[in-house]
Amino acid sequence: MPYINIKITDERVTNEQKQALIKGTTQLMVDVLNKDPKTTFVVIDEVNTDNWGIGFEQVTTLRQSSTPKRPG
Structure with missing residues (x-):
């Protein structure tokens, strides 16, 4: 009985995208x-970007610093 846990940042992921993840992951387990x-479980955890870090920074900060600045 496979249990698959997908963790993604909570940045406007649609229900259709989540369904595609569930379907694709389940199909991968079937194929491989x-x-x-019927006994393959997929759980998607959406993590706030304040609670996800890469290197020394929160993803929230990284996203803000990678946003292009508009001339003012």
Whole structure:
């Protein structure tokens, strides 16, 4: 009974995108490991960007610093 946990940042992921992740991940388990989709569990955790870090920075800060500045 596979249990797959997908963690993504909570940045406007649509229900359709989540469904595609669930379907694609389940299909991968069927194709690669011959698992039964009826017993394959997929959980998607959406993590606030303040709670996700890369290197020494929060993703929130990284996203803000990578946003192009408009001439003012």
